[in-house]
Amino acid sequence: MGNHQVVAFYIAISCIAFVISKIIISVLLYKRWKRKHLVYEDGFSGGKMVMFKSTAMQSLKSNVFLKKTLKLSNKDIIGSGGYGTVYKLMIDESTAFAVKRLNRGTAERDRGFERELEAMGDIKHRNIVTLHGYYTAPHYNLLIYELMPNGSLDAFLHGKGMNKKLLDWPSRYKIALGAARGISYLHHDCIPHIIHRDIKSSNILLDQNMEARVSDFGLATLMEPDKTHVSTFVAGTFGYLAPEYFDTGRATAKGDVYSFGVVLLELLTGKKPTDEEFIEEGTKLVTWVKTVVEHEREEHVVDRNLEDCPLEEINSAFNIATMCLESEPSKRPSMAEVVKLLEQLKTKKVVL
Numbered sequence: 001m002g003n004h005q006v007v008a009f010y011i012a013i014s015c016i017a018f019v020i021s022k023i024i025i026s027v028l029l030y031k032r033w034k035r036k037h038l039v040y041e042d043g044f045s046g047g048k049m050v051m052f053k054s055t056a057m058q059s060l061k062s063n064v065f066l067k068k069t070l071k072l073s074n075k076d077i078i079g080s081g082g083y084g085t086v087y088k089l090m091i092d093e094s095t096a097f098a099v100k101r102l103n104r105g106t107a108e109r110d111r112g113f114e115r116e117l118e119a120m121g122d123i124k125h126r127n128i129v130t131l132h133g134y135y136t137a138p139h140y141n142l143l144i145y146e147l148m149p150n151g152s153l154d155a156f157l158h159g160k161g162m163n164k165k166l167l168d169w170p171s172r173y174k175i176a177l178g179a180a181r182g183i184s185y186l187h188h189d190c191i192p193h194i195i196h197r198d199i200k201s202s203n204i205l206l207d208q209n210m211e212a213r214v215s216d217f218g219l220a221t222l223m224e225p226d227k228t229h230v231s232t233f234v235a236g237t238f239g240y241l242a243p244e245y246f247d248t249g250r251a252t253a254k255g256d257v258y259s260f261g262v263v264l265l266e267l268l269t270g271k272k273p274t275d276e277e278f279i280e281e282g283t284k285l286v287t288w289v290k291t292v293v294e295h296e297r298e299e300h301v302v303d304r305n306l307e308d309c310p311l312e313e314i315n316s317a318f319n320i321a322t323m324c325l326e327s328e329p330s331k332r333p334s335m336a337e338v339v340k341l342l343e344q345l346k347t348k349k350v351v352l
Protein backbone atom coordinates (compact mmCIF):
# COMPACT_ATOMS: atom_id res chain seq x y z
CA MET A 1 0.00 0.00 0.00
CA GLY A 2 1.25 3.45 -0.89
CA ASN A 3 1.34 6.33 1.55
CA HIS A 4 -1.87 7.86 0.16
CA GLN A 5 -3.75 4.60 0.53
CA VAL A 6 -2.63 4.23 4.16
CA VAL A 7 -3.82 7.79 4.95
CA ALA A 8 -7.15 7.14 3.18
CA PHE A 9 -7.54 3.86 5.10
CA TYR A 10 -7.00 5.57 8.47
CA ILE A 11 -9.37 8.42 7.57
CA ALA A 12 -12.07 5.89 6.58
CA ILE A 13 -11.58 3.91 9.83
CA SER A 14 -11.78 7.13 11.90
CA CYS A 15 -14.97 8.20 10.11
CA ILE A 16 -16.63 4.82 10.66
CA ALA A 17 -15.58 4.82 14.35
CA PHE A 18 -16.98 8.36 14.70
CA VAL A 19 -20.34 7.41 13.18
CA ILE A 20 -20.61 4.23 15.28
CA SER A 21 -19.80 6.12 18.48
CA LYS A 22 -22.49 8.72 17.64
CA ILE A 23 -25.05 5.96 17.08
CA ILE A 24 -24.13 4.27 20.38
CA ILE A 25 -24.38 7.58 22.27
CA SER A 26 -27.79 8.32 20.69
CA VAL A 27 -29.10 4.85 21.59
CA LEU A 28 -27.85 5.22 25.18
CA LEU A 29 -29.38 8.68 25.51
CA TYR A 30 -32.67 7.43 24.10
CA LYS A 31 -32.65 4.46 26.52
CA ARG A 32 -31.97 6.83 29.41
CA TRP A 33 -34.81 9.09 28.24
CA LYS A 34 -37.16 6.06 28.01
CA ARG A 35 -36.19 4.99 31.51
CA LYS A 36 -37.22 8.41 32.85
CA HIS A 37 -40.38 8.87 30.76
CA LEU A 38 -43.58 6.95 30.10
CA VAL A 39 -44.99 7.48 26.62
CA TYR A 40 -48.64 6.80 25.78
CA GLU A 41 -49.82 7.14 22.21
CA ASP A 42 -53.49 7.93 21.78
CA GLY A 43 -54.58 6.43 18.46
CA PHE A 44 -58.00 8.07 18.63
CA SER A 45 -57.05 11.76 18.74
CA GLY A 46 -53.58 11.40 17.28
CA GLY A 47 -52.04 12.75 20.47
CA LYS A 48 -49.06 11.65 22.51
CA MET A 49 -48.67 11.82 26.28
CA VAL A 50 -45.27 11.82 27.94
CA MET A 51 -45.09 11.45 31.70
CA PHE A 52 -41.90 11.92 33.69
CA LYS A 53 -41.39 8.94 35.98
CA SER A 54 -41.54 9.81 39.67
CA THR A 55 -42.98 8.38 42.88
CA ALA A 56 -46.14 10.48 42.35
CA MET A 57 -46.69 8.88 38.95
CA GLN A 58 -45.64 5.32 39.76
CA SER A 59 -49.01 3.97 40.87
CA LEU A 60 -51.00 5.58 38.04
CA LYS A 61 -52.46 3.44 35.30
CA SER A 62 -51.63 5.01 31.95
CA ASN A 63 -55.00 4.48 30.29
CA VAL A 64 -56.95 5.89 33.27
CA PHE A 65 -54.73 8.97 33.28
CA LEU A 66 -55.10 9.56 29.56
CA LYS A 67 -58.87 8.98 29.58
CA LYS A 68 -59.45 11.37 32.48
CA THR A 69 -57.23 14.02 30.92
CA LEU A 70 -59.16 13.89 27.66
CA LYS A 71 -62.48 14.21 29.55
CA LEU A 72 -61.64 17.54 31.23
CA SER A 73 -64.40 20.10 30.77
CA ASN A 74 -65.43 23.63 31.81
CA LYS A 75 -66.58 22.47 35.24
CA ASP A 76 -62.99 21.47 36.03
CA ILE A 77 -61.52 24.93 35.31
CA ILE A 78 -59.56 26.42 38.23
CA GLY A 79 -57.90 29.37 36.49
CA SER A 80 -57.07 31.01 33.23
CA GLY A 81 -54.38 33.31 31.93
CA GLY A 82 -53.37 35.02 28.72
CA TYR A 83 -51.94 31.82 27.29
CA GLY A 84 -54.26 29.08 28.44
CA THR A 85 -56.82 27.55 30.76
CA VAL A 86 -55.96 25.55 33.86
CA TYR A 87 -58.06 22.51 34.91
CA LYS A 88 -58.12 20.35 38.01
CA LEU A 89 -57.64 16.70 37.09
CA MET A 90 -58.91 14.35 39.83
CA ILE A 91 -57.53 10.84 39.45
CA ASP A 92 -58.92 9.52 42.74
CA GLU A 93 -59.76 10.80 46.22
CA SER A 94 -56.13 11.42 47.08
CA THR A 95 -54.48 12.21 43.72
CA ALA A 96 -55.04 15.35 41.68
CA PHE A 97 -53.08 17.37 39.12
CA ALA A 98 -53.34 20.78 37.46
CA VAL A 99 -53.51 20.63 33.67
CA LYS A 100 -52.83 23.72 31.57
CA ARG A 101 -54.29 23.67 28.08
CA LEU A 102 -52.52 25.77 25.46
CA ASN A 103 -54.31 25.99 22.15
CA ARG A 104 -52.00 25.67 19.20
CA GLY A 105 -52.17 27.84 16.15
CA THR A 106 -49.62 30.58 16.56
CA ALA A 107 -45.87 30.09 16.56
CA GLU A 108 -45.65 32.08 19.81
CA ARG A 109 -48.02 29.69 21.64
CA ASP A 110 -46.06 26.67 20.45
CA ARG A 111 -42.85 28.41 21.54
CA GLY A 112 -44.36 28.99 25.01
CA PHE A 113 -45.04 25.25 25.32
CA GLU A 114 -41.51 24.37 24.19
CA ARG A 115 -40.01 26.95 26.56
CA GLU A 116 -41.93 25.50 29.46
CA LEU A 117 -40.65 22.00 28.65
CA GLU A 118 -37.07 23.13 28.09
CA ALA A 119 -36.99 25.09 31.32
CA MET A 120 -38.98 22.80 33.61
CA GLY A 121 -38.26 19.33 32.28
CA ASP A 122 -35.59 18.48 34.82
CA ILE A 123 -36.22 20.94 37.64
CA LYS A 124 -36.89 19.60 41.11
CA HIS A 125 -36.92 22.27 43.81
CA ARG A 126 -39.21 22.79 46.80
CA ASN A 127 -40.04 26.32 45.63
CA ILE A 128 -40.77 25.50 41.99
CA VAL A 129 -43.94 23.79 40.76
CA THR A 130 -43.17 20.29 39.48
CA LEU A 131 -44.04 19.50 35.89
CA HIS A 132 -45.13 15.83 35.72
CA GLY A 133 -45.61 15.52 31.99
CA TYR A 134 -47.24 16.81 28.85
CA TYR A 135 -49.63 15.87 26.09
CA THR A 136 -49.37 17.06 22.55
CA ALA A 137 -52.15 16.81 19.98
CA PRO A 138 -52.61 18.46 16.56
CA HIS A 139 -54.74 21.36 17.89
CA TYR A 140 -53.61 21.82 21.46
CA ASN A 141 -50.92 21.00 24.03
CA LEU A 142 -51.36 20.15 27.69
CA LEU A 143 -48.89 20.65 30.54
CA ILE A 144 -49.46 18.45 33.59
CA TYR A 145 -48.36 19.96 36.91
CA GLU A 146 -48.51 19.20 40.56
CA LEU A 147 -51.74 20.72 41.90
CA MET A 148 -51.25 23.61 44.29
CA PRO A 149 -54.19 23.39 46.69
CA ASN A 150 -53.95 26.97 47.91
CA GLY A 151 -53.98 28.59 44.46
CA SER A 152 -52.04 31.73 43.68
CA LEU A 153 -50.66 34.49 45.91
CA ASP A 154 -52.54 36.94 43.71
CA ALA A 155 -55.90 35.34 44.63
CA PHE A 156 -54.93 35.31 48.32
CA LEU A 157 -54.01 38.99 48.37
CA HIS A 158 -56.50 40.47 45.92
CA GLY A 159 -59.16 37.79 45.35
CA LYS A 160 -62.76 38.82 45.54
CA GLY A 161 -65.12 37.72 48.33
CA MET A 162 -64.41 34.18 49.47
CA ASN A 163 -61.17 34.01 47.50
CA LYS A 164 -59.51 36.79 49.50
CA LYS A 165 -57.99 35.42 52.66
CA LEU A 166 -56.04 37.15 55.35
CA LEU A 167 -52.33 36.49 55.38
CA ASP A 168 -50.38 37.39 58.49
CA TRP A 169 -46.80 38.70 58.40
CA PRO A 170 -45.06 35.33 59.16
CA SER A 171 -46.94 33.75 56.22
CA ARG A 172 -46.07 36.65 53.91
CA TYR A 173 -42.43 36.50 54.97
CA LYS A 174 -42.33 32.73 54.35
CA ILE A 175 -43.85 33.23 50.88
CA ALA A 176 -41.35 36.01 50.02
CA LEU A 177 -38.39 33.91 51.13
CA GLY A 178 -39.65 30.78 49.34
CA ALA A 179 -40.24 32.64 46.08
CA ALA A 180 -36.79 34.28 46.36
CA ARG A 181 -35.18 30.85 46.87
CA GLY A 182 -37.01 29.45 43.83
CA ILE A 183 -35.90 32.32 41.57
CA SER A 184 -32.37 32.20 42.97
CA TYR A 185 -32.21 28.50 42.07
CA LEU A 186 -33.20 29.32 38.48
CA HIS A 187 -30.63 32.12 38.21
CA HIS A 188 -27.67 30.52 39.94
CA ASP A 189 -28.02 26.74 40.19
CA CYS A 190 -29.65 25.66 36.92
CA ILE A 191 -27.35 24.92 34.00
CA PRO A 192 -27.98 26.72 31.72
CA HIS A 193 -29.23 29.53 33.95
CA ILE A 194 -32.90 30.43 33.54
CA ILE A 195 -34.49 33.89 33.46
CA HIS A 196 -38.18 33.60 34.27
CA ARG A 197 -39.33 36.93 32.69
CA ASP A 198 -42.82 36.84 34.21
CA ILE A 199 -42.43 36.96 37.98
CA LYS A 200 -45.71 38.20 39.47
CA SER A 201 -48.11 37.22 42.23
CA SER A 202 -50.34 35.10 39.95
CA ASN A 203 -47.27 33.01 39.07
CA ILE A 204 -46.42 32.35 42.70
CA LEU A 205 -48.54 29.41 43.78
CA LEU A 206 -49.04 28.10 47.31
CA ASP A 207 -48.79 24.45 48.33
CA GLN A 208 -50.62 22.71 51.20
CA ASN A 209 -48.14 24.20 53.70
CA MET A 210 -48.44 27.71 52.23
CA GLU A 211 -44.93 27.32 50.83
CA ALA A 212 -44.34 29.45 47.69
CA ARG A 213 -43.80 27.70 44.34
CA VAL A 214 -42.75 29.63 41.26
CA SER A 215 -44.74 28.58 38.19
CA ASP A 216 -45.50 29.47 34.57
CA PHE A 217 -42.34 29.17 32.52
CA GLY A 218 -44.02 30.10 29.23
CA LEU A 219 -41.71 33.09 28.79
CA ALA A 220 -38.64 31.61 30.45
CA THR A 221 -35.35 32.02 28.63
CA LEU A 222 -32.31 29.82 28.94
CA MET A 223 -29.03 31.74 29.22
CA GLU A 224 -25.85 30.57 27.50
CA PRO A 225 -23.11 30.40 30.16
CA ASP A 226 -21.10 33.32 28.71
CA LYS A 227 -24.08 35.65 28.18
CA THR A 228 -25.42 38.32 30.52
CA HIS A 229 -28.63 39.07 28.64
CA VAL A 230 -30.94 37.75 25.95
CA SER A 231 -32.62 40.09 23.46
CA THR A 232 -36.31 39.25 23.13
CA PHE A 233 -39.61 40.82 22.26
CA VAL A 234 -40.92 42.59 25.36
CA ALA A 235 -43.37 40.32 27.15
CA GLY A 236 -44.47 39.93 30.72
CA THR A 237 -46.96 41.90 32.73
CA PHE A 238 -47.24 45.68 33.02
CA GLY A 239 -46.57 46.85 36.56
CA TYR A 240 -43.90 44.17 37.12
CA LEU A 241 -41.50 44.88 34.24
CA ALA A 242 -38.10 46.45 34.89
CA PRO A 243 -37.72 49.82 33.15
CA GLU A 244 -34.61 48.81 31.16
CA TYR A 245 -36.34 45.69 29.84
CA PHE A 246 -39.30 47.78 28.78
CA ASP A 247 -36.97 50.20 26.96
CA THR A 248 -34.49 47.80 25.33
CA GLY A 249 -36.04 44.31 25.28
CA ARG A 250 -32.89 42.93 26.95
CA ALA A 251 -33.94 40.26 29.42
CA THR A 252 -31.52 39.81 32.32
CA ALA A 253 -31.61 38.13 35.71
CA LYS A 254 -31.77 41.64 37.20
CA GLY A 255 -35.13 42.09 35.44
CA ASP A 256 -36.48 39.16 37.52
CA VAL A 257 -34.99 40.82 40.64
CA TYR A 258 -37.00 43.96 39.84
CA SER A 259 -40.22 41.96 39.36
CA PHE A 260 -39.55 40.17 42.65
CA GLY A 261 -39.20 43.62 44.29
CA VAL A 262 -42.69 44.48 43.02
CA VAL A 263 -44.08 41.22 44.50
CA LEU A 264 -42.43 42.10 47.82
CA LEU A 265 -44.16 45.50 47.73
CA GLU A 266 -47.41 43.74 46.98
CA LEU A 267 -46.94 41.57 50.10
CA LEU A 268 -46.15 44.63 52.22
CA THR A 269 -48.84 47.01 50.94
CA GLY A 270 -51.57 44.54 49.95
CA LYS A 271 -51.94 46.63 46.76
CA LYS A 272 -52.06 45.21 43.26
CA PRO A 273 -49.44 46.73 40.90
CA THR A 274 -51.89 46.58 38.04
CA ASP A 275 -54.63 48.36 40.05
CA GLU A 276 -56.79 50.80 38.10
CA GLU A 277 -56.14 53.38 40.80
CA PHE A 278 -52.45 53.53 39.72
CA ILE A 279 -53.17 53.45 36.00
CA GLU A 280 -55.72 56.27 36.35
CA GLU A 281 -53.20 58.42 38.22
CA GLY A 282 -50.56 57.62 35.59
CA THR A 283 -48.24 56.33 38.31
CA LYS A 284 -47.05 52.93 39.49
CA LEU A 285 -47.07 51.07 42.80
CA VAL A 286 -43.28 51.34 42.76
CA THR A 287 -43.22 55.14 42.34
CA TRP A 288 -45.83 55.60 45.04
CA VAL A 289 -44.00 53.43 47.58
CA LYS A 290 -40.55 54.88 46.74
CA THR A 291 -41.76 58.41 47.48
CA VAL A 292 -43.21 57.37 50.81
CA VAL A 293 -40.13 55.33 51.82
CA GLU A 294 -37.84 58.27 50.96
CA HIS A 295 -39.71 60.27 53.58
CA GLU A 296 -39.44 57.38 56.04
CA ARG A 297 -43.20 57.14 56.27
CA GLU A 298 -43.57 53.43 55.52
CA GLU A 299 -46.43 53.13 58.00
CA HIS A 300 -48.62 54.99 55.47
CA VAL A 301 -48.33 52.30 52.85
CA VAL A 302 -48.21 49.14 54.98
CA ASP A 303 -51.20 46.84 54.51
CA ARG A 304 -53.68 47.55 57.31
CA ASN A 305 -53.69 43.85 58.20
CA LEU A 306 -49.99 44.12 59.09
CA GLU A 307 -50.26 47.12 61.36
CA ASP A 308 -49.59 45.16 64.56
CA CYS A 309 -46.54 43.36 63.15
CA PRO A 310 -42.90 44.04 64.12
CA LEU A 311 -42.15 47.40 62.49
CA GLU A 312 -38.42 46.70 62.34
CA GLU A 313 -38.96 43.63 60.14
CA ILE A 314 -41.46 45.43 57.92
CA ASN A 315 -39.06 48.36 57.43
CA SER A 316 -36.18 46.02 56.57
CA ALA A 317 -38.40 44.24 54.05
CA PHE A 318 -39.31 47.61 52.49
CA ASN A 319 -35.61 48.38 52.18
CA ILE A 320 -34.92 45.04 50.48
CA ALA A 321 -37.75 45.78 48.03
CA THR A 322 -36.29 49.25 47.37
CA MET A 323 -32.89 47.69 46.58
CA CYS A 324 -34.52 45.27 44.11
CA LEU A 325 -36.32 48.21 42.50
CA GLU A 326 -33.22 50.36 41.81
CA SER A 327 -33.57 51.90 38.33
CA GLU A 328 -29.95 51.00 37.56
CA PRO A 329 -29.86 47.16 37.20
CA SER A 330 -26.23 46.85 38.39
CA LYS A 331 -27.21 48.43 41.72
CA ARG A 332 -29.82 45.73 42.37
CA PRO A 333 -28.72 42.72 44.45
CA SER A 334 -28.59 39.28 42.84
CA MET A 335 -31.36 36.85 43.83
CA ALA A 336 -28.83 34.90 45.95
CA GLU A 337 -28.14 38.14 47.86
CA VAL A 338 -31.87 38.82 48.22
CA VAL A 339 -32.29 35.36 49.82
CA LYS A 340 -29.50 36.15 52.30
CA LEU A 341 -30.97 39.57 53.15
CA LEU A 342 -34.39 38.06 53.76
CA GLU A 343 -32.93 35.29 55.93
CA GLN A 344 -30.95 37.82 57.97
CA LEU A 345 -34.05 39.96 58.45
CA LYS A 346 -35.58 37.29 60.71
CA THR A 347 -32.42 36.45 62.57
CA LYS A 348 -32.04 40.21 63.09
CA LYS A 349 -28.42 40.16 61.94
CA VAL A 350 -29.15 42.95 59.51
CA VAL A 351 -30.15 46.53 60.04
CA LEU A 352 -30.71 48.02 56.62
Ligand SMILES: Nc1ncnc2c1ncn2[C@@H]1O[C@H](COP(=O)(O)OP(=O)(O)OP(=O)(O)O)[C@@H](O)[C@H]1O
Nearest residue numbers: 079080081082083086098145146147148152202216
Ligand atom coordinates in the same frame (compact mmCIF):
# COMPACT_ATOMS: atom_id res chain seq x y z
N1 LIG B 1 -50.27 23.98 39.39
C1 LIG B 1 -51.34 24.70 39.70
N2 LIG B 1 -52.10 24.39 40.78
C2 LIG B 1 -53.17 25.14 41.12
N3 LIG B 1 -53.59 26.21 40.43
C3 LIG B 1 -52.90 26.58 39.35
C4 LIG B 1 -51.73 25.85 38.91
N4 LIG B 1 -51.24 26.47 37.80
C5 LIG B 1 -52.05 27.52 37.56
N5 LIG B 1 -53.06 27.60 38.48
C6 LIG B 1 -54.13 28.61 38.55
O1 LIG B 1 -54.47 29.03 37.26
C7 LIG B 1 -54.30 30.45 37.14
C8 LIG B 1 -53.88 30.77 35.73
O2 LIG B 1 -52.56 30.33 35.51
P1 LIG B 1 -51.75 30.76 34.22
O3 LIG B 1 -50.34 30.43 34.47
O4 LIG B 1 -52.40 30.16 33.01
O5 LIG B 1 -52.05 32.29 34.07
P2 LIG B 1 -51.55 33.61 34.82
O6 LIG B 1 -50.17 33.41 35.32
O7 LIG B 1 -52.61 33.99 35.84
O8 LIG B 1 -51.58 34.66 33.65
P3 LIG B 1 -50.65 34.71 32.32
O9 LIG B 1 -50.42 33.33 31.85
O10 LIG B 1 -51.46 35.53 31.40
O11 LIG B 1 -49.36 35.38 32.74
C9 LIG B 1 -53.27 30.81 38.21
O12 LIG B 1 -53.36 32.15 38.62
C10 LIG B 1 -53.66 29.83 39.33
O13 LIG B 1 -54.73 30.38 40.07
